[in-house]
Amino acid sequence: MRGVVLHVPGDVRVEERPDPRIEQPTDAVIRVTAACVCGSDLWPYRGIEEVDGPAPMGHEYVGVVEEVGSDVRTLERGQFVVGSFFASDNTCEICRAGYQSRCVNAVPVGALGTQAEYARIPLADGTLVATPELPSDDLVPSLLAASDVLGTGWFAAVAAEAGPGRTVAVVGDGAVGLLGVLAARQLGSERIVVFSRHESRQKLAREFGATDVIAERGDEGVARLEDLTDGLGAHSVIEAVGTQESMMQAIRATRPGGHVGYVGVTHDVQIPGEELFFSGVHLHGGPAPVRRFLPELIDLICKREIDPGRVFDLDLPLEQAAEGYRAMDERRAIKTLLRP
Amino acid sequence: MRGVVLHVPGDVRVEERPDPRIEQPTDAVIRVTAACVCGSDLWPYRGIEEVDGPAPMGHEYVGVVEEVGSDVRTLERGQFVVGSFFASDNTCEICRAGYQSRCVNAVPVGALGTQAEYARIPLADGTLVATPELPSDDLVPSLLAASDVLGTGWFAAVAAEAGPGRTVAVVGDGAVGLLGVLAARQLGSERIVVFSRHESRQKLAREFGATDVIAERGDEGVARLEDLTDGLGAHSVIEAVGTQESMMQAIRATRPGGHVGYVGVTHDVQIPGEELFFSGVHLHGGPAPVRRFLPELIDLICKREIDPGRVFDLDLPLEQAAEGYRAMDERRAIKTLLRP
Known part of the structure; x- marks a missing residue:
């Protein structure tokens, strides 16, 4: 599949990467409908944070469930889902207190890279929230915003x-x-x-x-x-x-x-x-426990009570990710949406 | 009157100081029944905090109202009162939100020095809380504790x-x-x-x-x-x-x-x-808004539901204040009570 990789500061490329597959029975693989560039992606892009490259990039995502592991109970192929940048079991004591970003089993999704055609999401039951029905296209940016910037x-x-x-x-x-x-x-x-x-x-x-x-x-x-x-x-x-x-x-x-x-x-x-x-x-x-808020935010978005997707002022095909990073780095864009 | 003065680090003396008097119509003057040495008094005593000496010492106190200014409405001569280490009007927006230690008109009582026979307490209506009746002697240490260490x-x-x-x-x-x-x-x-x-x-x-x-x-x-x-x-x-x-x-x-x-x-x-x-x-x-809690704490103490006065393990006449400081500095005492 195609996916964004950061090689050294300032050098972002879209390359062939291995297709993700189910590795744990609690995983899901999603086909990414839309991803985006985060302000925090600019820290390594600018060399302020060390780049352990070549590094897959991206931790914000919405998509359609392609496949689920054998232990996944609440999701099925074909559902449209929103997730957060930390995978969480949503059952431990810390999650139940509303701090899913510090789940005792938390997995940072950024290391997996969602600026790509597909993504493996660990702990799918605790991480992904399905929309009530397949959303219309114009809701996609707002649902994507819920994944990080709105939730944060x-x-x-x-x-x-x-x-x-x-x-x-x-x-x-x-x-x-x-x-x-x-x-x-x-x-x-x-x-x-x-x-x-x-x-x-x-x-x-x-x-x-x-x-x-x-x-x-x-x-x-x-x-x-x-x-x-x-x-x-x-x-x-x-x-x-x-x-x-x-x-x-x-x-x-x-x-x-x-x-x-x-x-x-x-x-x-x-x-x-x-x-x-x-x-x-x-x-x-701290790192926002976005998962705590996702059901409420998805509800507000699907009822069109809020329109957070308006923060995306640059909408590019995934292949033009490098321009998306540049535009944010130079503050020509508030936030770049990438469509695989 | 007699009062404690810190000259240089380690040099605490009990000396003649001017009798306090009403300076503002919102002041009260109290006869100090008991005062004490605070852990924070040890910072200048140890020279870790600069000593702007000779400096009157003490900001914890209980006592009997001796005189009130012409604008004082809620207190009268003869009442037993507990106050906090910041005088506060208890009416400004910050006080009403429960942060009397950051009252817009706050006055640090420490600069006035309550380790003494008498003390002037500014903003008396907003600062002092009277006990329902004159407390028996054995309640004095606990009421004194409410003034700072318990409230904090x-x-x-x-x-x-x-x-x-x-x-x-x-x-x-x-x-x-x-x-x-x-x-x-x-x-x-x-x-x-x-x-x-x-x-x-x-x-x-x-x-x-x-x-x-x-x-x-x-x-x-x-x-x-x-x-x-x-x-x-x-x-x-x-x-x-x-x-x-x-x-x-x-x-x-x-x-x-x-x-x-x-x-x-x-x-x-x-x-x-x-x-x-x-x-x-x-x-x-931060600096505890002790005033917020005083009515509740005085009530618990007077009903003998709590006995915070037990932290005082050294009880000295005011004249022996220097020994009281030394004992706390050397961790021989948890807290020293001083009786004028």
Whole structure:
């Protein structure tokens, strides 16, 4: 089959890769309907994260079940499914507490590579959620978004305790930040402030529910937010970047007793203990347990109550994956959808 | 009046200090019935925190109202009161959310010094809580504990979401850690593990409700805790020390999705972002909003349902404050009570 492989930073190719097959009785093999490029794929692409290449790429996916292992009970060939970037058994104590991304048997799907024609998904019963019926084509981008960026933005909003009466601020105007806006709106927050200096992203943020836009960053951005919140800061802050600056901006933007939900994969971040101590904020985040939210998100999408697929502003055949990476790297695209 | 003054590290003296008087119409002046030495007083005493000396010392106190300012509405001369280490208006938006230690008008009581015969307490209506009647002498130590160490241990247990069905681990066997044990028990946790290698503290921890004691520290201690929790770690971890080692021990002792409540005043702590990210824990803490809990704690103490005053294992006249500091510094005493 054809699949995306990263050789060295900046060198992404679509090549022949071995067809996946059932290896464990709990596996499923899916025919990938759509995959995409994640902001976190850019870390190795940019050489900031080490490339253990040639490496298959991709961990976001929707597709049609092609084959299931002998122990798979809840899925059958032909169903349309959405999965998450960590395969999980969904039965262990950690999964049952809602932290499937830290399942005791978790398998990172990224190592298997879903930017491809087919993919093997381990622990299929605990990982994949089938749609009620085969979705129409126009729902595919939104269902694909649920696989990671929507699920991650949603988790960030939940971790930040977005909700009625709570002012939300969002650090990061990538796909996850923008869908954090959508999630905060859906969870009932009336006032949502997004930090962004890109016109197209500001526009989409407003369409998703943002009420205010702040172009300044860092402490200057925090000062603007304080102007909007009686000097107190936001109740709920979503951090969707993962740098030292963005993390400190998120902590400083949060009022005492408020909540930071952070989902940007942190790189070289050190949180100063004393500043965190006196900030009095709640800090929660990490790799989003997307599986927790999938049934609800699929339901909202199939009922057309939310349209998260709008974050895809570049739609390419799989063979043009390299251009998809380039466009995101150069911030010409918010997010690239790839169709095998 | 007589009061404790720290001149340089290690040099604590009881000296004549000016009698406090009403300075603002919202002030009260109290005659201090009992004060005590806090673990955090040891930071400047040991020279780890800069001493801006000669500095009046003490921020924990119970006493009898001597005089109130013209704007004080809820208190009158002769009442027995308990206060917290931050004076707060208890009416601002941050106070109403339960974070009185970060009140927009907060005043640190430590700068005024309650290890003395009298103390001026700013924002008296929002800071002091009167007992229903004058307490009998044997309740004084427990009411004094409510002023900081109990309130702080209680906040840590609440921040760590201790409760029924949740295993709690406590890092730190000082007065705050021990009262974190008491709080976790009171909040309904059945299994409480304390990290301690001091026999007398282990004993008190067990009397307060600890079910297990681990003598190992750091990663070795975490491994022992995992042995007790199916390899998962605790649901709730109280951090009551404030060093790099203790903070990392607390984070690593917590299962994914679990909660760390940290109240040890952090010194030279840097939390590595990437480890925190992948830990998936909730982190909350800071200077405890003791005022939030005072009415409930005073009620439990006056009904003799809890006996937190047992953490005081050294009871001295104010004039012997220097010995009280020394005994705590040398870990001969858990906590020193001082009687003016």
